[in-house]
Amino acid sequence: MSVIPKPAVTDIFGKPVDEQKADNYLTHGRGILSWLLTLDHKRIGIMYMVLVLAAFFLGGVFAIVLRTELITPNETFFADATTNNDFYNQSFTLHGAVMVFMFIIPAIPAILGNFMLPLMLGAKDVAFPRLNLLSLYCYLAGSAFFLWVLGKGVLNILFPTLVGVWGGGGLDTGWTFYTPYSTDSTTAVTAATAGAFVLGFSSILTGVNFIASIHMLRPKGMGWFRMPLFLWALYATSIIQILATPVLAITLLLLIAERTLNVGIFDPALGGDPVLYQHFFWFYSHPAVYIMILPAMGVISEVISVFSRKHIFGYGFIAMSSLAIAILGFLVWGHHMFTSGQSALLSAVFSLITMTVAIPSAIKVFNWLTTMYRGSILLATPMLYAIGFIWLFTIGGLTGVFLGALSVDLHVHDTYFVVAHFHYVMVGSTLFAFLAGMHYWWPKMFGKTYSEKWAKIGFWLIFAGFNLTFFIQFVAGSQGMPRRYATYPDQFHIYHVISTLGSYVLTVGLFVALGVWIHSLIYGRQTPANPWGANALEWHTTSPPPHHNFNKTPPATDPYDYSHWTYDAELDGYVLNEDNEPEEAEAAHA
Amino acid sequence: MIVSLAQAQGIGMPVPASTYANEVDWLWNFITWVSLFFTVLIMGLMFYFVIKYKRKHPDERPHGMHHNTALELGWSIPPLLIVLAIFVWGFRGFLDITTPPANSYEVLVTSYKWGWSFTHPNGGSSDELHIPADRPVKLVLESQDVIHSLFVPAFRAKKDCVPGRYNEMWFEAPWNPQLAEVNQERVNPEKAWTQAPTMAFDLYCAEYCGTSHSRMITMVYVHQQESFEAYLDDLANWMEGMPPADIGARLYQTKGCIQCHSLDGTSGNGPTFRNIYGTERVMTNGERVVADNNYLRQSILYPNQTIVAGYQPVMPRINLNDVEVAGLIAYIKTLSDDYTGDQVSVDVDGVEETEKTDPGVEATTGAIITAEQTGQEQDNIQQETPPDQE
Numbered sequence: 001m002s003v004i005p006k007p008a009v010t011d012i013f014g015k016p017v018d019e020q021k022a023d024n025y026l027t028h029g030r031g032i033l034s035w036l037l038t039l040d041h042k043r044i045g046i047m048y049m050v051l052v053l054a055a056f057f058l059g060g061v062f063a064i065v066l067r068t069e070l071i072t073p074n075e076t077f078f079a080d081a082t083t084n085n086d087f088y089n090q091s092f093t094l095h096g097a098v099m100v101f102m103f104i105i106p107a108i109p110a111i112l113g114n115f116m117l118p119l120m121l122g123a124k125d126v127a128f129p130r131l132n133l134l135s136l137y138c139y140l141a142g143s144a145f146f147l148w149v150l151g152k153g154v155l156n157i158l159f160p161t162l163v164g165v166w167g168g169g170g171l172d173t174g175w176t177f178y179t180p181y182s183t184d185s186t187t188a189v190t191a192a193t194a195g196a197f198v199l200g201f202s203s204i205l206t207g208v209n210f211i212a213s214i215h216m217l218r219p220k221g222m223g224w225f226r227m228p229l230f231l232w233a234l235y236a237t238s239i240i241q242i243l244a245t246p247v248l249a250i251t252l253l254l255l256i257a258e259r260t261l262n263v264g265i266f267d268p269a270l271g272g273d274p275v276l277y278q279h280f281f282w283f284y285s286h287p288a289v290y291i292m293i294l295p296a297m298g299v300i301s302e303v304i305s306v307f308s309r310k311h312i313f314g315y316g317f318i319a320m321s322s323l324a325i326a327i328l329g330f331l332v333w334g335h336h337m338f339t340s341g342q343s344a345l346l347s348a349v350f351s352l353i354t355m356t357v358a359i360p361s362a363i364k365v366f367n368w369l370t371t372m373y374r375g376s377i378l379l380a381t382p383m384l385y386a387i388g389f390i391w392l393f394t395i396g397g398l399t400g401v402f403l404g405a406l407s408v409d410l411h412v413h414d415t416y417f418v419v420a421h422f423h424y425v426m427v428g429s430t431l432f433a434f435l436a437g438m439h440y441w442w443p444k445m446f447g448k449t450y451s452e453k454w455a456k457i458g459f460w461l462i463f464a465g466f467n468l469t470f471f472i473q474f475v476a477g478s479q480g481m482p483r484r485y486a487t488y489p490d491q492f493h494i495y496h497v498i499s500t501l502g503s504y505v506l507t508v509g510l511f512v513a514l515g516v517w518i519h520s521l522i523y524g525r526q527t528p529a530n531p532w533g534a535n536a537l538e539w540h541t542t543s544p545p546p547h548h549n550f551n552k553t554p555p556a557t558d559p560y561d562y563s564h565w566t567y568d569a570e571l572d573g574y575v576l577n578e579d580n581e582p583e584e585a586e587a588a589h590a
Numbered sequence: 591m592i593v594s595l596a597q598a599q600g601i602g603m604p605v606p607a608s609t610y611a612n613e614v615d616w617l618w619n620f621i622t623w624v625s626l627f628f629t630v631l632i633m634g635l636m637f638y639f640v641i642k643y644k645r646k647h648p649d650e651r652p653h654g655m656h657h658n659t660a661l662e663l664g665w666s667i668p669p670l671l672i673v674l675a676i677f678v679w680g681f682r683g684f685l686d687i688t689t690p691p692a693n694s695y696e697v698l699v700t701s702y703k704w705g706w707s708f709t710h711p712n713g714g715s716s717d718e719l720h721i722p723a724d725r726p727v728k729l730v731l732e733s734q735d736v737i738h739s740l741f742v743p744a745f746r747a748k749k750d751c752v753p754g755r756y757n758e759m760w761f762e763a764p765w766n767p768q769l770a771e772v773n774q775e776r777v778n779p780e781k782a783w784t785q786a787p788t789m790a791f792d793l794y795c796a797e798y799c800g801t802s803h804s805r806m807i808t809m810v811y812v813h814q815q816e817s818f819e820a821y822l823d824d825l826a827n828w829m830e831g832m833p834p835a836d837i838g839a840r841l842y843q844t845k846g847c848i849q850c851h852s853l854d855g856t857s858g859n860g861p862t863f864r865n866i867y868g869t870e871r872v873m874t875n876g877e878r879v880v881a882d883n884n885y886l887r888q889s890i891l892y893p894n895q896t897i898v899a900g901y902q903p904v905m906p907r908i909n910l911n912d913v914e915v916a917g918l919i920a921y922i923k924t925l926s927d928d929y930t931g932d933q934v935s936v937d938v939d940g941v942e943e944t945e946k947t948d949p950g951v952e953a954t955t956g957a958i959i960t961a962e963q964t965g966q967e968q969d970n971i972q973q974e975t976p977p978d979q980e
Contacts, residue, residue, distance in 0.1 A: 082858050085801045174798050180753060181736040181800065186902050268754025274737055275752060309645070310652045317662050339739060339796075340750045341757040344688055348681050355673040359666055365632060366665045372639040376650035379640065387636060394632050398625035405621060405676050407614045407683025411603070411746040414739060414796040478603055478618075480743025482796045485804035489792065533648070567648035574648075 009447070009542050012529045014568050014575035023546035024447070039129035040547060044136050045115030046445070051139060052111060053514075055102035060507065062095035067469075067503040070496045074487050081487075088486035089172045090153060090187070094146075096175030097192065101199045102143055104430050105288065108295035109206055109241075110139070112437045113234050115445060117210060119538035120228050122219040122556060124548050127212035135205035138198055145195025149188040174484060176285070179266035179277040183258050190259050193252040200245045200252075203291070207241030210234050219537075222556035228536040229318055233298025236322040240287045240294075240329065248284035251277070275340050282333035290329040292426050293393075294322055296433030297364055300386050303436050304368045306534040307383035308375025311560040314367035321360035328357045338409050347406060354404035361397050365390060380532075381455040385436030388463050389429055396424030399474065416495075417477025420470045428466055435462070435513060442517070443531045447544040448524025455516045461509025468502025528573030533565045607769065607791060607812075608745035608761040610686050615746075617679050624672060687747065690760035694728035695721070701731065701738035701751040701795070702906040704802035705846030714825030717844040719793060719810045722818040723765035731757045734906040739797035742810055750797055763789065763812045770812075783820035788813050801859060802849050829913060837914065838921025845908050847918075853925060860905060861898050867926045872899045886919045 008016035009024075025042045029035075035043055066088060069076045075084035114132065118125050126132050153170025156163050163169075168186040182189050214235050218227070255277070257263045264270030266277040297318075305312040312318065334342060334350035368390060377383070399421045403409050412418060439455060442448070476495035481488060488496070530539040538545075540554035557564075565574035603615050643652075697719065698709040709715040721727045731740060733751040740759065741748040749759035770787035778784045788811045795806035813821060829837050842848055842863075850860035867886070871879050874897045879885055888895065893905035910918070923929055 080856075081805070082801055085804065089798075089801065089803075172800065178737060178798070181798070184736065184904070185800075186904075268752075273754065308643070308652070309650060310654055311656050313655065314657050314662055316657065338684075339748050341752060341755065344685060347684065351680060351684075352674075352677050355677045356670070358673050359670050362669050363662065363666055367662075369632065369635050369639070370661070372636070372643065374652055374654050375639070375643050376645040376652045377640055377643045378645040378648075387640065390636060391633060394629055398628060401625065401673060401676060402618070402621050404673075405617060405680030407610075407680050407687055407746075408618050408621065409680075410684070410687055410748050411614055411618075411743070413748055414741070480604055480741070480792070480794065482741060482794045482804075484798040487804045489807070563651055 009526060010528050010571060010573075010575075011542055012540055012576050014528065014571055014573075017542060022542065023548075024542075024544050025547045026446070026544055028547040037133075039125065039133055041114050041118050041126050041129065041132060042445075042545065042549075044132050045111055045113075047136060048106065048110040048114060048139070051136075051143065052103055052106050055098055055143065056107075059095055059099035059103055060510070062091045062098065064503060064507060066091040066095060067500040069486065070488075071500045073490050073493050073496075085486040086172060089484070090170040092484060093171045093174050094150060097171065097196070098146060099427075100175055100288070101196050102139075102146065104292045104426055105199075105203060106139060106206075107430065107434045108299060108437060109210070109234060109237055109291075110135075110202075112299065112434070112441060113206070113210065113295060116441060116538050117213060117231065117234060118217070119444075119541070119545060119549055120231055120536050120559075121213060121217045121222070122537045122540075122550060122553050123213065123217040124550075126209045127216055128209050131205050132209055135202045135209070138202035138205065142195045142197075142199030142202060145191050145198065149192045149195070152188055152191075176281060177252075177255060177277075178281075179255065179258075179272070179274045180268060182255060183267040183270075190256050193255055197249050197252045197256075200249045203241050204245050207238035207245075210238040211242070214238075219553060219556045225316065225319070226556060226558065227319075228559040229301035229312065229315065229322075230295075230298035230536075232319040232322050233294045233296075233301070236326040237291050237294045240291050240326050244284045244287040244291075244330070247280060248288075251280040251284065254280075275337070275342065278337050278340060279333070282336045283330075286333040286336065287326075287329045289422075289426065290325055292430045294325060296389070296430045297322065299433045299437040299440070300368065300389050301364075302534070302536065303382045303386040303440050304371050305560050306440075306532050306562070307378050307380060307386070308372050309378070309533060309562055310371055310375035311558075311562075312367070313370040313373075314363070315560070317363050318367050321363045324360040325357060328353060328360070332357060335404060335409070338406060339413050351404055351406045351409075355401070358397065358401060358404075361393075365394060365397075380439075381452060381459060382436045382440035382532075384456060384459045385432050385439065388459065389432040389436060391463075392424050392428030392432060392466070395471075396421060396429055399424065411480075412477055414483055415477035416473040416481045416483055419483050420473035420477060423470045423473075428470070432462075435459075438517075440532070441538070442520065443527035444538055444543050444545070446521060446524070447527055447542075448520045449527050449531075450516050450520035450524055454512060454519070458509050458512035458516055461505055461512055463509075465502050465504070465506030465509050469499050469506055470502070472498045472502075528568070528571040528575070530565060530575070531573040533562055533567070533574035535559055535562050535565065603746075604743045605769065606744070606746070607763055607766065607789065608742075608747065609764060610683065610761070611744070611746045613683050613686065617676070617683060620679070621676060624676075628669075688759075690728040690758060691726045691762075694726040694760055696728045696730060697721070699729045699731045699740060699751065700734060700909070701740070701806075702734040702846060702908070703736065703800055703904070704795070704806040704849050706740075706793070706795075706806070706808050707845070707909070710822060710825060712822055712826045714822060714828075716825055717846070718808050720818065720821050720825075721763065721810065721812055723763055723789070723812045723814055726760055726762040728758060728760040731759065734908075736799050737797045738795045738799050738806065741794045741796035742791055743794070744791040745810075748796055763810075765789075765812070765814060781820070781824060783813070783817040783824070786814065786817035788817070805849065829917075834913075834917040834920035835924050836921075837917030838919070839924075841910070841914055841918055842921060845910070850905070857900075860901060863922050863925050865926050867923045868928075873897065874899050874901075883919055886922060887915055890915055890918060 009022045011017055025040055035047065038044065069088045075081055077087060078084040149169060149171050152166065156169040168188060170187045171189065171192045172187045173182040173185050173189055177193060214231055254265050258265050258267060262270060264272040266272040266274050268274060301312055301318055332350055332354045334346055335354045338347050402412060403418065403421060442450060472495050476492055481492045527543045529542050535557065536559040537554050537556065541550050564576055566577060568575045603618060606612050606615055696711060700707040706717055707715050708719045731749055731751040733753040735753060738751040739748060740751060745761045747759055747761045749757050751757065766789065769789045772785060772787050776784055791810045793808050793810050795803060850858045852858055852862045853864055855862050855864040866881050869881055871881050873879060890910065893907060894903040897903050
């Protein structure tokens with residue numbers, strides 16, 4: 001290593017930065033406390049990254065366990081049906097709960113949002129840095145509840161006498177906690193719901209922070225319609241986070257009250273109404289789907305434009321469609337309950353509004369395509385993931401129309417069709433956008449290059465594995481295969497075999513992507529300030545950014561105007577010509 | 591793999607078997623074609639652009655429009671009209687599916703962890719659903735514990751069974767000779783209706799309900815009028831002339847006991863039935879009780895009043911009349927290793943005492959004695975498989 005001269009840190013003009021002056025948030029403070037007590041949004045973003053990826057690994061382990069259990073139609077792991085089925089039920093429950101509450105919801109906002117939002121605003125930090133740190137600790141505390149639930153479950157299996165000491169462990173209610181099953185379940189439902197409750201605060205605090213930052217910290221020259229679309233997406237997401245999450249919190253508290261104090265709210269045996277729980281739950285959890293997908297769409301808007309080297313098409317429509325999705329997302333929760341016995345009128349209204357959500361989604365897809373039209377398209381890894389996103393989101397979105405249509409939904413509701421649909425939207429789309437964003441911003445976050453070749457191999461494995469795993473589930477579901485089945489009739493066997501094999505390919509792909517990142521951290525070369533030729537403000541500083549983000553506040557110009565940047569082959573990145581730097585005056589004028 | 595896929599099921603919807611299934615399938619196909627159109631359009635354009643506009647030099651500065659309101663409206667309004675049309679068709683279909691005709695044949699569906707009980711207007715009940723062809727059938731759904739959901743893929747029908755309320759669903763299965771066949775496994779030479787062809791379809795529980803959710807599967811049998819009436823007669827009177835232990839053996843299967851209580855001495859969600867009669871049981875509160883007739887009766891009828899140590903109070907209340915309870919008790923007795931068939935146990939007095947008030951019970955108690963005296967063994971049960979058992 002020491003033989004090769006270390007490439008210097010360069011600024012946006014391609015000039016080497018003095019080694020002494022080259023401040024870098026990663027080395028700015030030393031010692032573990034400088035991380036644990038940091039108020040720096042970038043460090044908080046990195047800590048979120050480590051924790052959320054750990055949660056993703058944990059959720060992934062459960063996914064592989066449950067897919068492997070389904071490789072045979074009958075009990076696969078244990079000869080005893082009760083043990084086997086309980087094991088499966090706990091696996092899919094924890095898979096869902098960990099992935100939803102600890103991975104997908106925080107993935108893009110808490111990692112990429114935390115890191116990039118102040119940079120994109122040309123600001124030093126978020127509006128409330130202390131709240132930001134608090135949100136991280138809420139995330140840790142909420143996750144600790146889930147680890148407690150899991151640990152108890154494992155110990156109870158190893159030492160059955162412990163059940164008598166501290167009660168049931170694990171969780172077998174499904175991530176939805178439907179009553180009265182969750183009221184009666186002997187597993188650690190109370191601890192798990194308490195965990196989800198605390199995790200909700202992490203989400204709310206992030207939302208509050210983002211809204212305040214976007215309102216208060218925009219630099220001179222950055223009007224609302226000059227913000228990068230990723231910020232619009234985060235803004236719409238934050239609105240949902242602060243309005244919907246408290247409803248989940250209240251619902252979970254009511255559930256805890258019912259379990260511990262026997263207050264009759266949802267359990268008919270205590271005089272409650274179980275369908276009321278579903279209304280409360282989906283009032284949060286349907287908007288939560290948009291908490292997952294909106295930031296993903298924001299990432300894709302950035303990546304498609306930069307890698308087509310062309311101004312984003314239909315900025316206003318994309319920005320407004322984010323808000324439209326956020327608002328409509330609040331009015332469709334009842335489409336999860338078409339079979340529950342809710343009135344036909346209610347079902348009709350929910351179905352109608354659900355159909356209209358298709359339009360802002362379609363608008364985004366068509367605008368991305370038009371952005372690519374006559375662009376200068378570079379198929380680097382982030383762009384591959386973005387194209388993968390459009391592929392998966394198209395399939396996920398269109399299959400949503402099947403589910404929104406009332407009569408068809410009655411057939412496919414609670415089957416593998418639904419499983420496939422929401423994996424295409426939540427995993428396919430959000431995961432791919434997350435990976436697109438990670439590969440896009442990686443050089444900025446760590447100042448290191450990664451192996452483009454291996455990153456692309458990772459992409460193809462993930463893409464192939466994902467489609468292999470989930471596309472076949474549409475077929476199984478339309479044939480009538482119900483979800484959450486530990487065992488199933490033989491006629492569905494072939495679908496499950498294909499799906500399980502696909503999930504192994506997907507796993508290998510994800511580990512390749514992780515390997516690329518780790519390799520980059522150790523062996524990666526120094527990246528220039530702007531390797532992709534993007535123009536949003538995060539690229540107007542060194543890579544990785546200094547502790548205070550910018551030595552000089554950059555002028556806010558049109559984030560999608562790339563014409564000032566020219567390619568520098570020596571740096572393998574784009575540089576500004578010093579004479580060419582857009583002046584603040586010009587920025588204000590435009 | 592592709593071959594076995596093709597052999598498996600095909601890739602569309604299952605064969606339609608209800609009057610409204612075709613309407614659902616029509617909309618399904620329509621949405622599929624619309625989706626296919628947009629998928630090909632979007633992916634085609636995307637791949638075309640990626641190839642056609644591939645970057646040739648890193649300093650290319652492509653120019654183009656930033657926005658075009660006419661274009662935006664042009665690609666928003668047609669899809670809006672299409673999804674509105676889909677909504678209207680979906681809603682019309684939904685109204686047909688959720689509005690039972692007035693002349694429907696009504697069956698009460700009781701769901702519990704983990705089984706189904708279908709009660710016909712003549713009082714007979716079974717764990718399988720038998721319905722007449724070419725006649726609307728209305729199901730009134732109830733649940734004894736958590737939410738279940740009744741799902742028949744061939745009918746495109748699904749509805750949740752919510753505890754504390756009744757939900758309704760209906761379907762009409764037109765007679766289709768191509769789907770009908772005689773179920774050879776159930777043919778009973780003494781009963782003509784078992785030799786008549788029926789259409790058989792899977793019935794699933796679609797709402798997650800715990801450990802044996804995936805085993806909460808049964809069948810729907812669609813009969814022609816004649817065999818349906820014969821079936822109903824049989825259903826109402828199946829206990830006639832049957833020894834109580836045989837009645838119990840059948841109820842053990844059909845009322846769901848089999849899900850949690852084993853016969854071979856292993857523990858499930860509940861204690862095994864093997865060698866339980868007459869033994870001393872330890873309760874969760876430390877109390878010791880001998881499992882006599884009264885204990886068993888109480889445990890069957892009021893399952894969660896007292897719980898054996900090591901188990902959870904999770905057993906649902908099963909609707910059973912006195913004859914059925916006595917049958918189950920008689921059956922449990924036969925599962926003791928000490929059972930010899932001709933010993934009238936000391937606890938018979940207990941049964942008489944409990945059931946003295948009910949006039950119908952005298953006969954039952956008598957029957958127990960008869961059964962035990964004649965020493966019916968379990969083997970006989972297999973031969974006299976009751977009408978609707980597989």
